[in-house]
Amino acid sequence: MVFLSVFMASLSRLRVIAPSLRSFSRSPVPSLLQSRTFTMTTCDEFKQAPHKLLVIPGPIEVSDEVLFANAHPAVSHVAPDFIKGCHREVVFTKDAQPFLISGSGTLGWDQVSANLVESGENALVLHSGYFGDSFSDCLQTYGANVDLVKAELGTAVSQSVIEEKLKAKKYKVLTFTHVDTSTGVLSDAKAIAETVKRVSPDTLIVADCVCSVGSEEIRFDDWGLDIVLTASQKGLGTPPGLSIVVASQRAMKVFESRKSPVTSYYASWKKWLPIMKAYEAGTPAYFATPPVNLINAYLASLRQITRASPSLEERFRLHREASQRVKDAASELGLKQIALDPAFAANGMTTVYYPDGLGAADILPRFAQRGLVIAGGLLGSIKDKYFRIGHMGVTVVDSDRGDVDNIVRVLKESITEARSQKA
Amino acid sequence: MVFLSVFMASLSRLRVIAPSLRSFSRSPVPSLLQSRTFTMTTCDEFKQAPHKLLVIPGPIEVSDEVLFANAHPAVSHVAPDFIKGCHREVVFTKDAQPFLISGSGTLGWDQVSANLVESGENALVLHSGYFGDSFSDCLQTYGANVDLVKAELGTAVSQSVIEEKLKAKKYKVLTFTHVDTSTGVLSDAKAIAETVKRVSPDTLIVADCVCSVGSEEIRFDDWGLDIVLTASQKGLGTPPGLSIVVASQRAMKVFESRKSPVTSYYASWKKWLPIMKAYEAGTPAYFATPPVNLINAYLASLRQITRASPSLEERFRLHREASQRVKDAASELGLKQIALDPAFAANGMTTVYYPDGLGAADILPRFAQRGLVIAGGLLGSIKDKYFRIGHMGVTVVDSDRGDVDNIVRVLKESITEARSQKA
Numbered sequence: 095m096v097f098l099s100v101f102m103a104s105l106s107r108l109r110v111i112a113p114s115l116r117s118f119s120r121s122p123v124p125s126l127l128q129s130r131t132f133t134m135t136t137c138d139e140f141k142q143a144p145h146k147l148l149v150i151p152g153p154i155e156v157s158d159e160v161l162f163a164n165a166h167p168a169v170s171h172v173a174p175d176f177i178k179g180c181h182r183e184v185v186f187t188k189d190a191q192p193f194l195i196s197g198s199g200t201l202g203w204d205q206v207s208a209n210l211v212e213s214g215e216n217a218l219v220l221h222s223g224y225f226g227d228s229f230s231d232c233l234q235t236y237g238a239n240v241d242l243v244k245a246e247l248g249t250a251v252s253q254s255v256i257e258e259k260l261k262a263k264k265y266k267v268l269t270f271t272h273v274d275t276s277t278g279v280l281s282d283a284k285a286i287a288e289t290v291k292r293v294s295p296d297t298l299i300v301a302d303c304v305c306s307v308g309s310e311e312i313r314f315d316d317w318g319l320d321i322v323l324t325a326s327q328k329g330l331g332t333p334p335g336l337s338i339v340v341a342s343q344r345a346m347k348v349f350e351s352r353k354s355p356v357t358s359y360y361a362s363w364k365k366w367l368p369i370m371k372a373y374e375a376g377t378p379a380y381f382a383t384p385p386v387n388l389i390n391a392y393l394a395s396l397r398q399i400t401r402a403s404p405s406l407e408e409r410f411r412l413h414r415e416a417s418q419r420v421k422d423a424a425s426e427l428g429l430k431q432i433a434l435d436p437a438f439a440a441n442g443m444t445t446v447y448y449p450d451g452l453g454a455a456d457i458l459p460r461f462a463q464r465g466l467v468i469a470g471g472l473l474g475s476i477k478d479k480y481f482r483i484g485h486m487g488v489t490v491v492d493s494d495r496g497d498v499d500n501i502v503r504v505l506k507e508s509i510t511e512a513r514s515q516k517a
Numbered sequence: 518m519v520f521l522s523v524f525m526a527s528l529s530r531l532r533v534i535a536p537s538l539r540s541f542s543r544s545p546v547p548s549l550l551q552s553r554t555f556t557m558t559t560c561d562e563f564k565q566a567p568h569k570l571l572v573i574p575g576p577i578e579v580s581d582e583v584l585f586a587n588a589h590p591a592v593s594h595v596a597p598d599f600i601k602g603c604h605r606e607v608v609f610t611k612d613a614q615p616f617l618i619s620g621s622g623t624l625g626w627d628q629v630s631a632n633l634v635e636s637g638e639n640a641l642v643l644h645s646g647y648f649g650d651s652f653s654d655c656l657q658t659y660g661a662n663v664d665l666v667k668a669e670l671g672t673a674v675s676q677s678v679i680e681e682k683l684k685a686k687k688y689k690v691l692t693f694t695h696v697d698t699s700t701g702v703l704s705d706a707k708a709i710a711e712t713v714k715r716v717s718p719d720t721l722i723v724a725d726c727v728c729s730v731g732s733e734e735i736r737f738d739d740w741g742l743d744i745v746l747t748a749s750q751k752g753l754g755t756p757p758g759l760s761i762v763v764a765s766q767r768a769m770k771v772f773e774s775r776k777s778p779v780t781s782y783y784a785s786w787k788k789w790l791p792i793m794k795a796y797e798a799g800t801p802a803y804f805a806t807p808p809v810n811l812i813n814a815y816l817a818s819l820r821q822i823t824r825a826s827p828s829l830e831e832r833f834r835l836h837r838e839a840s841q842r843v844k845d846a847a848s849e850l851g852l853k854q855i856a857l858d859p860a861f862a863a864n865g866m867t868t869v870y871y872p873d874g875l876g877a878a879d880i881l882p883r884f885a886q887r888g889l890v891i892a893g894g895l896l897g898s899i900k901d902k903y904f905r906i907g908h909m910g911v912t913v914v915d916s917d918r919g920d921v922d923n924i925v926r927v928l929k930e931s932i933t934e935a936r937s938q939k940a
Contacts, residue, residue: 136566140563140588142588142589142590143559143589143590145590145591145592148590148591148592148593150593152806153591153592153593153594153806153809154591155590155591156590156591161588161589161590162588164587164588164810165563165565165584165585165587165588166565166566166584167565167566167568167571167578167579167584168568168571168576168577168578168579168756169568169571169576169890170571170573170576170890170892171576171750171757196619196620196621196624196757196758197619197620197624197783198619198783198805198806198807198808199805199806200782200783200804200805200806201619201620201783201805203782203783204781204782204783207782231782232782232783235778235779235780235781235782235785236780236782325806327594327806333591333808333809333810333811334594334619334806334807334808334809334810335619335758335808335810335811355658356658357658357659357780358627358658358781359623359626359627359630359654359655359658359659360620360621360623360624360626360627360655360783360784361783362658380895381623382621382622382623382624383575383576383621383622383623383748383750383757384621384757385621385756385757385758385808385811386576386756386757387587387756387757387758388756388758388808388811467592467593469593472803
C-alpha cells in the first residue's frame with residue numbers, strides 16, 4: 095500500500111495546479127489579458143468527444159479522467175515529483191523491480207531477450223497463438239536457442255508437456271503468453287509457475303501479460319513469477335505507448351551476473367535501472383526522455399484500478415461475469431469459439447468463428463453501423479475465419495456505461511441480420 | 518504539399534467526430550440518460566490548466582490544440598485512417614522514408630546502429646557535447662568501430678578535421694548532433710554534408726536533430742542528408758514518446774543490402790518498413806501497437822507547423838530573433854555563453870554560465886518563483902557551472918503568449934537579485 099499512497103500523493107500534487115477557473119471568462123478582463131482566453135477546463139468538465147465504442151482486445155476505451163491526465167500541460171521530464179510510484183499493486187508484488195519505458199508492449203520482449211538471455215542460451219517458448227511466434231522471433235534475434243512448443247489451437251500447452259520439456263533440457267527462461275490476443279486463449283500462469291519451480295527451479299518464468307494485467311488475476315509474489323511484461327493500452331486503460339515490465343529480484347540478480355554485455359542500447363537495463371531507482375527515490379535522473387503525459391495518464395488509471403471499491407478482486411470478478419455474458423450470447427447464437435474449453439478462455443476478450451458461409455465483410459460493418467468497433471482475426475492460419483471482441487477496463491467495470499449490454503445486443507442483431515440476408 | 522494535404526484530410530476526419538455538444542447539458546435530459554453527464558469539451562473550449570512556463574530545451578510548451586488531440590477518445594491502432602501522412606514537410610524532403618515508432622529520441626540511435634551499421638564497420642562520430650558520447654556508446658553496443666572526434670567545448674568539429682578523418686579511413690556512417698542539448702552548440706549541417714559528399718561520397722550522413730527539427734532550418738534533399746532522427750517533444754511541440762526518423766532512399770538501399778541480420782527486434786526496419794508503407798497506403802497493418810493518441814497530437818502539431826502562415830521560413834526567423842533577444846539579454850548582464858562564437862549558437866536554446874560565485878541553487882529557484890522552469894547543466898565536466906533555457910515552438914511563434922518577454926525579464930531579475938543577495 096505504500097506505493098499506492100505515493101501514487102496518490104503525486105497525483106494530488108498534479109491536480110492542485112488545475113483549479114477551476116471556469117467563471118474567469120465571465121469576469122471583467124484586465125486590458126493586458128484581453129488577447130488571451132481564460133475559459134478553463136477542469137477534470138470534472140472534461141468529457142471526451144462522442145465516438146464509436148472501441149471493443150477490440152486493446153487499445154480499449156479510456157476514461158475521461160485518464161484522457162484528461164494525458165492532456166496535462168508540459169512538465170519537465172526530470173522533475174522529481176512527476177513519477178514516484180509504479181506498477182506493483184496490480185500484480186500483487188512487494189519488491190519486484192518495475193521498468194516504465196516509452197515504447198509498445200513489444201519492447202518488453204526486447205527487454206527480456208537482451209537483458210536476461212545471453213547468446214547461445216536456451217529458451218522454452220510456450221505457444222498459444224500469434225504472440226508465441228513473435229516472442230520466439232525476438233529471442234532468436236538476440237541469439238537465444240529457442241524451442242517453441244505449440245499447443246493445439248484453442249488450448250494452452252499442458253503441464254505434462256512442459257514437465258517433459260524441462261526434464262529434457264536446461265532452459266534459462268520459459269516464456270508463455272498469459273492471454274494470447276490473437277486466439278483469446280488463457281494460460282494457467284499459476285500452474286505453469288508451479289511446474290517450473292518443481293522441475294527446473296533455476297529457469298526464469300517470463301509471463302507475457304500484455305492482454306491480461308488488470309483483467310486477469312496475477313499473483314506475482316505468491317506464484318513466484320520472474321517477469322510480467324505488459325503495456326498501457328489494454329486492462330490498464332491508458333492510451334498506448336508505455337512498455338511496463340516488472341522483474342523479480344531473482345531476475346535482477348541473473349541480469350547483474352551476466353557475462354556478456356547487453357546487446358541493446360534502448361532496452362538496456364544497465365541504462366534504465368539507475369533511472370527507475372532515481373524516479374522512486376524522487377531524484378532527477380536522465381537516460382532518455384520519458385513519455386511524461388502518458389505516465390501521468392497511466393498513474394491516473396492506476397489510481398482508479400487500485401482504489402478500494404471496486405477492489406482488484408471485484409474487478410477480476412466483473413471481468414469474469416462480463417466475459418461469461420458475451421460467451422453465453424455467442425453460444426446461444428450457435429457460434430463456435432476458438433477456446434476449446436472454458437478453462438482456456440480469457441476473461442478480457444472473446445474470439446468467435448464466423449457462422450458458416452459468412453465472413454468479416456458480413457459481420458464487422460454491422461457492428462460498426464451500430465457504433466461498435468470490433469477486431470477481425472490475427473492468427474495467420476485462420477485469420478479470415480473469426481472475429482475478436484474485447485471487454486476490459488471501464489467497459490466492464492463501469493456498468494452505467496452499458497457497454498456489455500451493447501456488445502451482447504449488437505452481437506445478436508449483427509449475426510441475425512447477416513444470416514437472414516445471406517439466406 | 519501532397520503529404521500536407523493528406524495530414525489535413527486525416528485530421529479533419531478525426532475532427533468531425535467531435536461536434537460541439539456544449540448546449541446539451543442545458544437541454545431536457547431524457548430519463549434514460551440521466552445517469553451520464555453530457556457536458557462536452559470541444560477543441561475551442563479546451564484550455565490547459567495554469568502552470569509554470571516550461572522553458573527547458575525540451576520537452577517544451579504544448580499548445581491547447583495539440584494537448585486536446587492527445588486526449589482523443591480511444592481508436593483502433595490498425596484503423597486505416599488514423600495515420601496516412603508523415604513527417605516530410607518539416608525537413609524539406611520529397612521521397613525519404615519516415616519511421617514513426619513509440620519511443621524516445623534515443624530509439625533513433627538504435628535504429629541507425631542496428632539497421633545501417635553492421636558489426637565491425639566504422640563510424641565517425643562528431644562530438645559537440647553529451648549526446649555525441651551517447652550516440653557513440655549506442656553504435657558500439659551494436660558492434661561498430663567508433664572514432665569519436667571531440668570539438669573544443671563551445672564549438673563544433675571543423676570541416677578541415679572532418680576532411681582529414683574521412684581521408685584517413687573509410688567510414689560507413691558519419692554522425693553529428695545538429696544541436697547538442699547539453700551545450701546548445703549548433704553544427705553546420707549543410708557544410709558537413711558538403712564535406713562528406715566531396716571527400717567520402719559513400720559515407721552515410723546521419724544527423725541527430727532531436728533538438729533542431731522545427732527550430733533550425735534542415736534541407737534534407739538539398740543538402741543530401743541520409744538520416745534525420747528526432748523526437749516529438751522539442752521543436753515539434755508534442756508531448757514526448759515518439760521517435761521520428763527520416764531515411765533517404767540511399768540509406769534504405771544500404772539497409773536492404775546488408776549482409777548480416779538486424780540485431781534488434783523492436784528497432785528493426787525489417788519489421789517496421791512494411792508497416793510504415795501500409796500506413797501511408799491507408800491499409801491496416803500490425804507489428805507493434807503505435808501510440809495512437811500521441812500520433813494524433815503530433816499530426817495536430819504538424820498541421821500548425823506546416824500551415825501557410827507563419828511559413829516554415831518565418832518560423833526559423835522567429836526562432837533566430839527570439840534566440841538573439843535571450844542571448845543579448847545574457848550578454849548585457851555580463852554572462853558568458855558556452856557557444857564560443859554566434860555561429861556555434863543554437864536558435865532554439867541558450868546555454869549560459871552562472872555568474873562568478875553563484876550556482877544552480879542561486880538561480881533556478883528564482884526563475885521558478887517567477888513561474889519559469891529552466892534547466893541546469895547536463896555535460897559532466899561543467900554540469901554545475903551553467904544553465905539552459907529553451908525557446909522553441911509556441912513560446913517563440915505565438916508572440917501573444919509573451920513567453921520570450923517573460924524569459925528576458927525573469928533572466929534579468931533573477932541574476933540581478935542573486936548578485937545583490939550574494940554581495
